[in-house]
Amino acid sequence: MSLKSMLEAAARGGTVEVTDGWTQGRAIYGGLTGALLLASIKGRLRDAAGDGSGSPHPLRSFTVSFIGPATTGAVEVHAEILRVGKNVTQCQATLRQDGALVATALAAFGKHRESTIVVPPRHPMPELPEPGTIEPFPYIEKMTPEFYRFLALRQVGGALPFSGAETGDLSGWAQLRETPEEFHEEHLLVLADAWPPATIQMLSGFAPASSLTWTLELVAEIGPDTIPPEAVFAYEATTDASRDGYAHTHAMLWGPDGALTAISRQTITVFG
Template sequence: MNFDQLLLEWNPGQDNIAVPEGWSQGRATFGGLVATMLQEKMTAEVAEDSSLRSATFSFVAPVGAEAVQRSAEVLRAGRSVTQAQGHLCQGGTVVLAGLASYGRGRDSSVKVGVATAPEFSKPEQCMALPYIEGVVPEFTQKFDYRIALGQLPFSGTQERQLGGWVRFKDGSENTVSINHLLALIDAWPPATLPMLKTPAPASSLTWTVEFMEPLPNHKASDWWQYLAEVEQAGDGYAVIQARLWDVSGKLVALSRQMVTIFG
């Protein structure tokens, strides 16, 4: 089942939802997918004319293959901004917690330009990220990757940046949505993995992502530019910031993660 089919199957107001096969990430489920599950539930509680501006997720425990229970509530709804929180649970235990900020657009005299897209080589000129069963997470088969900057995971490099091109390759032909962007910006391996010399697990502890309105009018299966940089690492943890641009070079999302490293 591809990503668009999953979105059609999920009812935003549904409390119990099945975790689909094919999206595993080691002993857990792909973070971009479970964040989408919770984001949909939180958004269902908010007025339709409010756009998701920022969301923070705390990955409390691995999300397994069994069904999850999701809940959400509005903390406050003001004239412009609405704040909501939500939880995913499995077996009576919280596995994912989220806070989301929604805002209506308004006139402002403050306008600051955003970072321009990197000048990467064309996707067909870049190295593909290979799928190696048992080494590369299962869910990566849902995406197409082209490395334009940095090295392959577990290559022992000292480079702090990792980036290139990414797109859905599972038939997701719809115009991109917040759900697609959550998956696309989280699809890449953590930028710390190329620093390791041998395979070792890593996972997100916390994740904050912001979105730039208006959303682009491109397909999820179009190419998207991605660039991540390790800002700091030590004691088995790392801070990674990342950006996502559409094919025309428009910045669409900003990401910041605290990642745990077991190697």
């Protein structure tokens, strides 16, 4: 199934057949997991609205907890609406495989409100070479994550994973290789989790690492009216702290207009 077909199946709820090529190690790529959970939630909201409109408010925050590894093949996705308030709608979704819970997500949608507080983003978009001047990471069988065949990541700052680097920061450009008909919040989720955990470049040799929790906070509205389907996003990640086998990072994504689009925060397990 294509990404479009998987997202459409998730929006209907029930069984989704995750196609080969979307793995990261032994598990389904986390960005795809998040996108399937969000698609399920938005599908549930559309069903509840009865008119196909879905949530009346933009997505503000999306948090995923990766409970266990899911492999390609059939997964079961289910969403429920927790509360519909005047200003905020909150939902939950779960992903199961072979009866076991493998991921859960919470989504918060909130309407625009008048406020006297306006704080411009403190971190400007980094100065990066033009995307077309940088070759994206290639997909190399058994060497790079399989999902690299679907995403074009062009690294500028930082080092390669497991290279013994002194920094836990990285930057670059991210884009879908296959341009969707329209760009939605689900596509941003696919892109936002695409980079290797920033911290693992500090390891001097291979060691397992994986996301434990991931939260994407949307600063700007994402949709066909604001983001072109061929959009390239600037990305910059910082390792805030790491100890006792857990690393804590935050990353920022800037859209084609140079405006801050989203903030990504992760807790990462590091076995090395």
